[in-house]
Amino acid sequence: MSGMEMEALHSNEEEGQLTLEGVRSYMVSHYDRPLTIDQLSRLAGLSPNYFGEAFRKAFGQNVMEYLTAIRMGHAKQLIRDTNLYVREVASRVGYSDEYYFSRKFKKEVGVSPSVYSKQAWRRVAVWTTSSLGNLLALGKLPVAAPIDPKWTPYYYGLYREDIQVHLDCAENVKEADNLALIQHAKADVLITDKALSSQGSELVAASGVKLLNVSRTDWRSQLREMARVLGRRQEGERWIADYESRLAEVKETITAEAGSERFVTLRLFDEQLFLYSNPGIRDVLYTDLALGGVPEQREVVNMPMxxxxxxxLNPERLMLIICPNAETRMYWLKLQHESRWRSLKAVQNGQVYILPSNPWFEYSAIAVRRMLEEAHVMLTGNNPSPLPVLVHGAAKLVTL
Known part of the structure; x- marks a missing residue:
């Protein structure tokens, strides 16, 4: 972007003229009016050609593409959330001709307004890995999701070819970049258990995507909430019932194997031990399986030890999560030769288990089922479960 374009984007408004950002905001607020490039360029005090080029470089779309995207976003909301006729929707988003609007809508969205009104909840995107795990448990594939060979290897291995748009999973990813991918996927609904920024929520609303915030409660409640909204209550209850049935079987065999032995879950980071329990560990190990842990691990805890x-404590069984950084790995190597560590019952009996971050750092319906199966294998050596088919959804997965 040239210096003059940067000045047009960021300079203060003078003599009644708007910056490029000011014009963009004006379009967002006045999308229902018959706006033209000539009108908008006059607001910025620029020639139509220069204004159009500067706008494209600043926002990645030409002026009319941007205006159309805003209008179609609001149209999708009105069709999805109201009972307005097509001509009323067209009028409210800036089109005087309902037939031209219908053709434009089909070109941009992929289906006609009448068809979209029947399918408005079918193209679902998810923002977090936990939301992905819950959606797949309901037997439905998202059109966009955070999957990556490094950060989400389980989902990447199974669904990389089925999920159309892969969101960036890196910790430092820009929110706006992933939201642009969701818009590109033409999602109708975005499900998340992690709050977006206020600007991100505005971008989602402007693109006509319904934002569904699933409250951060226990995984069963999250699954049921999602199932209710998506009309998949039967699938949700079936998943929970299957989990409870399998839990009863696993609990019986683990109880016979471990009895009243004491379990402790530790997290190693740098040169520090932590008594550790996250929502999945708390639910699966210390609530559902009722392993004989310390009281603190029946809640979420990350306490130095x-x-x-x-x-x-001298537990009979130890479960460890070892952070992958170099300092932690070096500490773990040294710790194994430490006399006090070697004197622990769990170490002497060969009952120290390493928990991988995947799935033990995720909290979803699929993740807790995988934790249950992994706990069963670790503690008994038996695995009669039909993994992986049941774990990633016995129901037929549906996507559009």
Whole structure:
């Protein structure tokens, strides 16, 4: 972008003229009016050609493409959330001719307004891995989701060819970049259990995508809430019933194997031990399986612990999550040769288990089922479960 274009984008409004950002905001607020490039360029005090080029470079779309996207976003909302006739929707988003609007809508959205009104909840995108795990448990594929060979290897291995748009999973990814991908996927609904920024929520609304925030409660409640909104209550209840049935079987065999033995779950980070329990560990190990842990692990906890304190507990079984950074790995190598560590019952009996971050850091219907199966294998060595088919959804997955 040239210096003059940067000045047009960011300079203060003078003599009644708007910056490019000001014109963009004007379009967002006045999309229902018959706007033209000539009108908008006059607001910026620029020639139509220069204004059009500067706008495209600043916002990645030409002026009329941007205006059309705003109008179609609001049209999708009106069709999805109201009982307005097509001509009323067209009028409210800036089109005087309902037939031209219908043709434009079909070109941009892929289906006619009448068809969209019947399918408005079918193209679902998810914002987080947990939301992906819950949606797949309901037997439905998203059109966009955060999948990556490094960050979500389980989902990437199974669904990389089926999910159309892959959101960036990196921690430093820009929110706007993933939202642009969701818009490109033509999603109708975006499901998340992590709040978007206020600007992100505005972008979602402007693109006509319904934002569904699933409250961060227990996974069963999350699954039921999602199932209710998507009309998949039967699938949700079936998944929960299957989990409860399998839980009863696994609990019986683990109880026979471990009895009243004490379990402790630790997290190693740098040169520090932590008594650790996240929502999945809490639910699967210390609530559902009712393993004999310490009281603190029946809640979410990440509490520093010394080797002396661990020796006082002296558990029969240890489960470890080892952070992958170099300092932690070096500490883990040294710890295994430490006399106090080697004196622990769990170490002497060969009952130390390493928990991988996948699935033990995820909290969803699929993740907790995978944790249940992994716990069963670790603690008994038996695996009669029909993994992986049941875990990633026995119901037929549906996508459009």
């Amino acid at each position: 010394t080797i002396e304190q661990l020796c006082e």
